[in-house]
Amino acid sequence: MAFFYASQINDGAFVVKHEKPEFDLTVKAVGEGLVTLAAKKDEPDDLRREGTFGLEWSTGYGQVGKILDLHEDRVVREFKLQKGNLRAGIKARLESFAFDGDPSVRAVPFIDVTIGTPLGAAPAWQMPGSSQTWVVLVHGKNASREEALRILPAIRDAGLPALVITYRNDEGAPASPNKRYGYGHDEWQDVAAAMDYGRTQGARRFVLYGYSMGGAIVLATLQQRQYADQVAGVILDAPVLNLKKTVDYRAGLKKLPRPLTIITEELAARRYDFDWQDFDYLGKDNKLQAPVLLFHGDADKAVPTTTSDDLAQRRNETVTYLRVEGAGHVRSWNADPPAYERAVLEFLAKLGR
16 A cells, blocks of 8 residues: 555656646536536535636636625636637636736737757747846746746736746656656756846846746755856745645645555655655755745645745745735635735835846
C-alpha cells in the first residue's frame, strides 16, 4: 500500500500531464445575461462561490459572475459570452482563468517572442511599457500563460513592460530530460533566461510574479544571487512554499493516516531520488530580501494557507499579505477583481519605475 501511495505522490506532484479537466457541469438554461447550471452536492466549489470565473465548453467560452438564484439542484449566475454559442444541454466546466486566448482579449497590446532557455526556445508574450522595471509572470503547474490574463490590464495601467513566459515541460516549450516538474529546482533557469532576454530589451529591474508552483519557481530564482540582485519586488499568489507540507495537507484532506503519509513520502523521495528539503522555500526565506505582495485564499484545498501565514509572520517587515476569505486555489482575483488589482497597482507604485 505504501508503494502505491508513493507512486500516487509522484504522479500527482511530479509527473507532467497536459490534461484538461472534464466538462463536469450541465447547462440547464441560457437567458439574457444569465446562465443556469445544474448542481449536485459533489459539484465544484466554484459553482456556489461568489466571484468571477470562466465557463468553458468544447466550442466556446464565457464568464460567470454574481449568483442570482441558488437551489439544491441548480445555480443561476450572471453570464457574459466571450466566444461561441451556449445553449441548454451543453456540458461545460468552471475554471479560474476567467479569460480565454491571448492578451488581446484583455485589450492589452503584445507581441509573440521566444526566449532562449538552456533547453531551447520557449514562447512568451511580451507587453510594452514605459518603465525599465519589467514584470515576469510565471504560471502554475499544468496551467498556461492564460493564467496571467486576469492581471495584465493592471500591469499595463502601471506602465510596466511584462513577459508572460513558458518554461520546461509546458506545451510548446522544451521538455526536460526527466519530464518531471521540479518546483523551481530546474525551472528557475527558464525565469533567469527571461530576465536575461529582458535586459537585452532595456529592462534594469524586475518584478517576479508567480502563481502556485510558479511561486516556487520564483523563489528558486531568488536563490541565485546574480538574479536576486535584479529583483525589485515579488508577487506570489497561493505559492507552493513547502512541497512536503503541501503533500501533508492534501493527504490530510484525503484522511490518510499520518504514519502512512510519512512512509510514502520517504519512499517517494528514495524511489525518485530527491530531498524534500530542496522544495522548502520557507526554510530559505533569508534569501527573500525584496518586498513581497502575497495573496492566498483561506479556502484553498491544493496548497495550505498556513504556509503563507508562516511566511507573512516570518517576514512581516517586507511582506504585504492579503489572506482572502472564501477564495480557493489561485482564486483571490476571482473573489474580488477590483480589490486584487488595486493591491497590485499600489504595490507596483511603491516600487517606483
